[in-house]
Amino acid sequence: xxxxxxxxxxxxxxxxxxxxxxxxxxxxxxxxxxxxxxxxxxxxxxxxxxxxxxxxxxxxxxxxxxxxxxxxxxxxxxxxxxxxxxxxxxxxxxxxxxxxxxxxxxxxxxxxxxxxxxxxxxxxxxxxxxxxxxxxxxxxxxxxxxxxxxxxxxxxxxxxxxxxxxxxxxxxxxxxxxxxxxxxxxxxxxxxxxxxxxxxxxxxxxxxxxxxxxxxxxxxxxxxxxxxxxxxxxxxxxxxxxxxxxxxxxxxxxxxxxxxxxxxxxxxxxxxxxxxxxxxxxxxxxxxxxxxxxxxxxxxxxxxxxxxxxxxxxxxxxxxxxxxxxxxxxxxxxxxxxxxxxxxxxxxxxxxxxxxxxxxxxxxxxxxxxxxxxxxxxxxxxxxxxxxxxxxxxxxxxxxxxxxxxxxxxxxxxxxxxxxxxxxxxxxxxxxxxxxxxxxxxxxxxxxxxxxxxxxxxxxxxxxxxxxxxxxxxxxxxxxxxxxxxxxxxxxxxxxxxxxxxxxxxxxxxxxxxxxxx
Ligand code: ADP
Ligand code: ZN
Numbered sequence: 001x002x003x004x005x006x007x008x009x010x011x012x013x014x015x016x017x018x019x020x021x022x023x024x025x026x027x028x029x030x031x032x033x034x035x036x037x038x039x040x041x042x043x044x045x046x047x048x049x050x051x052x053x054x055x056x057x058x059x060x061x062x063x064x065x066x067x068x069x070x071x072x073x074x075x076x077x078x079x080x081x082x083x084x085x086x087x088x089x090x091x092x093x094x095x096x097x098x099x100x101x102x103x104x105x106x107x108x109x110x111x112x113x114x115x116x117x118x119x120x121x122x123x124x125x126x127x128x129x130x131x132x133x134x135x136x137x138x139x140x141x142x143x144x145x146x147x148x149x150x151x152x153x154x155x156x157x158x159x160x161x162x163x164x165x166x167x168x169x170x171x172x173x174x175x176x177x178x179x180x181x182x183x184x185x186x187x188x189x190x191x192x193x194x195x196x197x198x199x200x201x202x203x204x205x206x207x208x209x210x211x212x213x214x215x216x217x218x219x220x221x222x223x224x225x226x227x228x229x230x231x232x233x234x235x236x237x238x239x240x241x242x243x244x245x246x247x248x249x250x251x252x253x254x255x256x257x258x259x260x261x262x263x264x265x266x267x268x269x270x271x272x273x274x275x276x277x278x279x280x281x282x283x284x285x286x287x288x289x290x291x292x293x294x295x296x297x298x299x300x301x302x303x304x305x306x307x308x309x310x311x312x313x314x315x316x317x318x319x320x321x322x323x324x325x326x327x328x329x330x331x332x333x334x335x336x337x338x339x340x341x342x343x344x345x346x347x348x349x350x351x352x353x354x355x356x357x358x359x360x361x362x363x364x365x366x367x368x369x370x371x372x373x374x375x376x377x378x379x380x381x382x383x384x385x386x387x388x389x390x391x392x393x394x395x396x397x398x399x400x401x402x403x404x405x406x407x408x409x410x411x412x413x414x415x416x417x418x419x420x421x422x423x424x425x426x427x428x429x430x431x432x433x434x435x436x437x438x439x440x441x442x443x444x445x446x447x448x449x450x451x452x453x454x455x456x457x458x459x460x461x462x463x464x465x466x467x468x469x470x471x472x473x474x475x476x477x478x479x480x481x482x483x484x485x486x487x488x489x490x491x492x493x494x495x496x497x498x499x500x501x502x503x504x505x506x507x508x509x510x511x512x513x514x515x516x517x518x
Pocket of ligand 1: 017
């Protein structure tokens with residue numbers, strides 16, 4: 001182990017291992033298989049880079065991200081490590097030179113894209129070389145339930161079959177239990193030792209705000225952070241464009257980024273984001289994976305992410321330098337309805353839809369929660385957090401709650417009286433006795449629930465409906481354009497057999513911490 005520590009200091013220039021790094025390095029250097037679950041920024045690379053130097057031969061690193069390969073190889077070379085990569089960005093001559101160096105045993109590490117690794121040409125190269133270890137980075141790509149599924153990852157078991165004595169280390173920052181199980185199974189890592197780090201990112205402050213005028217709310221949030229760089233995630237390309245335009249019109253340095261922009265523009269925007277301060281990158285989730293910018297100060301979601309894993313990954317791009325950072329999200333009923341519709345209308349099979357519905361429920365539960373956000377988030381990954389965190393909106397300004405039984409009854413009966421054919425906006429109009437064209441068109445000024453809900457304003461009612469949907473008291477009819485209908489649970493509430501505590505809406509924008517940019 002002394003050798004490991006010496007190499008850590010002399011080659012990498014670090015004083016000590018971080019967390020479980022040392023254990024992992026020792027285990028792999030001695031020939032053991034490992035599955036490493038560590039959050040982004042935790043220091044995964046070192047877990048295979050160091051054993052690569054301690055063992056004879058070349059370490060083969062499978063990575064799906066071309067940009068990341070180049071960065072890592074560049075960084076390793078600067079440390080004097082003999083590293084190279086093979087991927088589609090190399091021309092034939094350059095690729096040949098790398099293959100030669102590899103065959104001649106001149107490389108400590110060779111990064112290779114999975115599709116390249118699986119070619120007969122590369123496999124025969126491997127046969128002739130001395131291999132120190134196989135590292136499988138972004139191992140969750142083997143999971144078809146994840147958002148980064150790479151079919152070639154499924155074939156990586158052949159490494160184990162052909163080279164049973166070469167240690168394998170699989171790494172990922174995606175830690176939920178089903179994905180973990182799938183990685184173990186699909187990569188035949190049953191006998192590998194699992195190293196699970198805490199997924200807590202204590203420097204990230206989590207905040208969820210109820211959507212009112214979400215762009216305005218975003219601008220307010222950004223105005224307190226004008227010198228910081230951050231990412232604003234939107235669901236669609238169109239919304240990315242619109243948001244960037246809107247922000248620019250407000251005098252904010254925003255840039256759009258999505259897969260529909262031409263490559264040159266994308267690269268230019270990414271470059272500016274990396275190099276300049278105070279750039280707001282409005283992006284779809286196409287942006288972020290493999291972006292190495294440690295001082296991203298905030299990640300804002302203008303639309304709901306697809307799942308809590310997605311949310312964790314996306315917000316994890318903030319504050320990798322360990323300094324305070326914000327994860328901010330605006331959430332409204334419309335988002336939940338839209339995602340629900342996307343699930344129902346997708347081509348996926350019933351099993352997958354069920355899984356996606358469950359994930360969406362967990363996400364909505366997180367948004368509606370009155371408990372510590374960090375605790376909820378970590379609990380989703382099977383990790384307990386001792387006590388409330390003190391660094392999320394619910395901890396900083398505990399939400400008030402109230403007995404919402406009567407409000408809920410009014411809401412449910414109004415949904416019922418108007419025929420379970422309308423979305424929340426119209427039902428709220430009826431409750432509040434609004435004189436809209438739609439009210440008169442359907443004769444809803446004559447239903448018994450017309451005007452019985454003037455004690456709450458529209459915003460408060462929206463909050464009530466959101467919580468009713470989140471709690472399963474109301475269902476959203478996806479085919480009926482977001483129409484609300486009663487559920488089997490509604491009856492008990494309507495009959496007064498159940499009471500309901502609701503969260504009161506508070507105006508919350510986390511103030512920038514005084515210590516920074518004061
Ligand atoms: P991950 O791949 O898990 O996202 P990286 O391997 O990119 O994380 O490491 C994140 C950062 O932490 C890098 O800047 C890296 O140089 C730094 N780092 C890793 N290990 C150590 C260590 N033992 N001591 C100090 N810094 C470290
Ligand atoms: Zn908290």
